[in-house]
Each structure stands twice: as structure tokens, then as C-alpha cells.
Amino acid sequence: MTDHTAHPVGFIGLGVMGAPMAANIVRSGRRVLVHDVDAEVTARVAADIGAVPAVELSELTECSVVVLMLPTSAVVRSALLDEGGRPRVAFEGGTVFVDMSSSDPTETVETGGLLREAGLRMVDAPVSGARERAIAGTLSIMLGTDDESAADLAVPVIEAMSSAIFRTGKLGTGHAMKALNNFVAAAAFTAAAEALVAGGRFGLVPAVMVDVLNASTGQSFVTQHVMGPHIVEGAYASGFALPLFTKDVRIAERLQRAMGHTSPVCDAVAATMGDALEALGPVDHTRAHEFWSTR
Structure with a gap:
């Protein structure tokens, strides 16, 4: 059986919530590669929390789980897929993307479908609790998925950031x-x-x-x-x-x-x-x- 904890975790989006969330994954003992559209933010946050800076998205392809904490579902899609709906970089088959952003559920379902066509998987796991609980690692999580094996990989990562995970149903229900x-x-x-x-x-x-x-x-x-x-x-x-x-x-x-x-x-x-x-x-x-x- 593959030990996925040996794989690093990717984290995209290092804003008000993303940076402390990524810090908690680091504290859980996982190696974390962090990426932000702003290279200076990537370098600063990586140094602050003990993560590895990933200036290019392609540097995250070794990760079995990639967390996204971005402003909108449109930004999530554009981060992962090109205008034709194909992956921007060659992630390994079976990679799980965990969208923890406040995304539109219908767009989440669409993005998840396009990722599935490319052999990739998505879990939606938006958060509630604001910055204080992001820092404390006590966020409430609403998790939706169509793939239980993807959830099995995502949950140990999510647990590092949360005090409660609520299973809401199919992909998109978390964002709903x-x-x-x-x-x-x-x-x-x-x-x-x-x-x-x-x-x-x-x-x-x-x-x-x-x-x-x-x-x-x-x-x-x-x-x-x-x-x-x-x-x-x-x-x-x-x-x-x-x-x-x-x-x-x-x-x-x-x-x-x-x-x-x-x-x-x-x-x-x-x-x-x-x-x-x-x-x-x-x-x-x-x-x-x-x-x-x-x-």
C-alpha cells in the first residue's frame, strides 16, 4: 500500500486565511509546498511557516494532495485548467485537489468534471471560522465528494486545519x-x-x-x-x-x-x-x- 503521507502537500493561495491554514499543515508534520500568484508572498510565507516555496505551479506535481484557498471558483478553475478545460500542468493521475475556497457549487461540479476527464480528482471542503480559527487550526469544514478514496487522502490533511469535518454529500454540496x-x-x-x-x-x-x-x-x-x-x-x-x-x-x-x-x-x-x-x-x-x- 502506498504511504501518501510521504508525499508533500501542495497549497495554493496564501492570503489572510491560506497562510495560517498552510502553517497548520506544516505543524502536523507534513512537508508543504506553497504557491501564490505573488512570488514575493510565496517566498515570505514559506520562510515564515517553514514550507517550501513553489514559484511555479509545475513544482506541485509531486504532491498527492493540493489544497486551494482562492477568492472564487473562477480563480480556482483558471489556476488548474486552461481555457480549453485541460490541466495547465501535468499532475500525476489520481492527484486530489481540495478546494477550500468559497466557491460557486455549480462551477465546482463543472471543474471537478473536467479534472476527472484528465484522471484527476476534486473534493470541495470550504471553511467556516474566520482568521482566528484558521490560526488555531479549529475551522469547521463542509466536505463534499463523489470519490471516497479521494476523501480518504484529503481528510488527514484537512484535520490539521480543523476541529470538525461535516460530510455534506456529493461534490459541490460543501460549497452549497x-x-x-x-x-x-x-x-x-x-x-x-x-x-x-x-x-x-x-x-x-x-x-x-x-x-x-x-x-x-x-x-x-x-x-x-x-x-x-x-x-x-x-x-x-x-x-x-x-x-x-x-x-x-x-x-x-x-x-x-x-x-x-x-x-x-x-x-x-x-x-x-x-x-x-x-x-x-x-x-x-x-x-x-x-x-x-x-x-
Whole structure:
């Protein structure tokens, strides 16, 4: 039996989440080759976490598992496949690509199909937990796959970055679950921010409002971990960018439409966050509260 732990792990995408995630794989004892479109980032992160820099994608072909943590499913596809849908580099047959990005599930299925035609495999395993849990290695993972043997290779790598892995079903279901989860989180965020604006104008103290919400039925992850430090105290540094959060809500919106039913709450949240994004650009998502409070 082949010992796949002897093979290095590849990691593509070394941003806010990717760098600490790759660091946790290194800490698990695996040799890790890291790659980013920015060669300077590749060199810096590799030096910081004890990984091997891979300036070219072709340097990852010795890896049996390659993790991707990129902005969109379109970027994932373009990183791996050329315009004709063929692999950009000659990965060994059976290589498993683990897309941990917040990708569009329909595009994940398409990319997975093209990889399968080339003898390669894909698992979708998006994350929840923000940067703090990426650093701690306690992310929640939603894993979808059509290939259990691919999951068998991917799971030991994923475990180095996570505290819980939820098996969601076929390929693409992980990304569907991530988008729907983030829609629910965005609905809670927009509702809580709207309440703080209204309450503040009426004379309520925002810090007291958050305390009441956290002791009452309005309590959520948002009221516990976002509203206090990042809005009431003004840190505005959750580590989750407004463009990415808005993108996830729009993925959920498209998914619901593809399922053939209306989604009035998702539509409203997508529009509200889209207004803030148009006005503010690529800022931390908590800055949206500032924008909404001026209207």
C-alpha cells in the first residue's frame, strides 16, 4: 500500500486565511509546498511557516494532495485548467485537489468534471471560522465528494486545519452549504447592525443593546463575536472582507434561484450588502455598519 503521507502537500493561495491554514499543515508534520500568484508572498510565507516555496505551479506535481484557498471558483478553475478545460500542468493521475475556497457549487461540479476527464480528482471542503480559527487550526469544514478514496487522502490533511469535518454529500454540496451558512450569518449581521442603528437613534446605548441581545433570543454568533469588538468598540477588523461576504450571499441567492423558488430574505440581504460594497469597496465587512448608519 502506498504511504501518501510521504508525499508533500501542495497549497495554493496564501492570503489572510491560506497562510495560517498552510502553517497548520506544516505543524502536523507534513512537508508543504506553497504557491501564490505573488512570488514575493510565496517566498515570505514559506520562510515564515517553514514550507517550501513553489514559484511555479509545475513544482506541485509531486504532491498527492493540493489544497486551494482562492477568492472564487473562477480563480480556482483558471489556476488548474486552461481555457480549453485541460490541466495547465501535468499532475500525476489520481492527484486530489481540495478546494477550500468559497466557491460557486455549480462551477465546482463543472471543474471537478473536467479534472476527472484528465484522471484527476476534486473534493470541495470550504471553511467556516474566520482568521482566528484558521490560526488555531479549529475551522469547521463542509466536505463534499463523489470519490471516497479521494476523501480518504484529503481528510488527514484537512484535520490539521480543523476541529470538525461535516460530510455534506456529493461534490459541490460543501460549497452549497458554505454559501447558505454565510447567507444566514449575513442576515444576522445586517439585522443586528440595523437594530443598533435604530436603537442608537432612539437613545439606546449600543453596548447595552449587545449585552441584551446576547442574554436574549436575539443572540447569535454575530452578536457574540462581531457586534461588540468590531462595531461597538470600533475595531472593524473581523478579517472577513465585505466583497467576499457579499459574494457568498450572492452565490446563495443564485443557488436558491437554480432550485426554482423565491428567496425574499436572501435577495434583501444581497441587495443591502451590495449597496455597502458599492459605496465602500474592499473593506472589512463590519464597516458596512458605518455606511448603513449614515443613511
